[in-house]
Amino acid sequence: MSFTDVPRRSATSARLYLGVDLAATLLFAVEGASVGVHAHLDLLGVLVVGFCTALVGGVLRDLLMGDTPPAAFRSPVRIVLALTGGLIAFVLAATVAEVPAGVLVVLDALALGLFAVSGADKALQSGANGWVVVLLGTITAVGGGVVRDVLVNTVPVVLVASVYATAAAAGALAVWIAARLRWSPIVGMVIGFVVCTLLRLAAVAFDWQLPHVG
Template sequence: MTIWYVIDLVGTSVFAISGVLSALGKKMYHDIVALFFVGFLTAVGGGTVRDVIMGAYPIAWIRDPNYLIVIAGNVIIAVFFRKWWRSALHRPLLLFDTIGIGLFTILGMQKALTAGVNDWAAILLGVISALFGGVIRDTLVNELPLILDRQLYVTPCLFGALLYLFNQSMGLDPTLNIILSVGLITLFRLLAIRNDWTLPSIQD
């Protein structure tokens, strides 16, 4: 079990939880199967789009049943602990989403680099891995996708991706590089939410 496999499963877990919390926020209590599919599509959407673009077949969740097991388990966890998370965490959906985009940006980049794509394409594929699951989630529950939210969302992913490439070129320890890059994305995004950071808007 490599560190990348662990990151993939952890990212899958937190995105599955974010999908279920989003659906529960829309009062979708009545259908556990629907909750599973929202969690499932949130968890695997970005990685699937990335792998289809790269032609990386078979796609991970089709090849490895552990992904579906992890998603199903975390759907149940999200349902049972939904009230605790709401009382213990401030805006738990945004927290889980933020952790997910941090993990999947770097994971997606590394998968692309391993496949031999150029650095700039790897950055874009990392961002796709991070964001498309959330776009699918928000569309399913009829919410404005977070990618279109006024607080910085794509920008933290780009900064983290650039840091990862820079550290890799400098020969930094791979595990430390992952920690620093994912940490930058997560912290940057949380600070953007807390302080309402935005980029200048385009006016007509």
């Protein structure tokens, strides 16, 4: 079902992987649901968008790795987190105020970095080659956002935002390089997360543009 036998790893790094994955799930649920609020969806629509934003990237990664049922479906924790995040966003928007766009960008960048390194780490543990580690890290990170944008019928941010998938790929690449250098997975994931999130935030802050034609 996976690329090769998963090598043994320390309980600490396994716990780190889990913590990172769950934190990204919650952040993306809040962020995706807030996009649903901005799109004037009702409570259910908001929950569905938050749910898909939070879970689709990881589910896609697991399907592509042949690791079924996906982790999101093996225990209730990710499902509950994804619904809770959506509910938080809805209640906040209904009682306090809609989450400002700037906060959404930061939430999104944090979740992007967390999923990029957790996706890359999971691919790495399954024995995938470097290209696939980077690809699965990127898919894990951007998959949810693509579905979110397709659902609310806009062109996905991954296509129009400069340095979005690029940032995710850089974070995943850092995880892979750290593993090749035989550094601890913890160091690799921290570096990858920082690289991805800072790259993304810097791209927004300084309005970096990749080359265009015409």
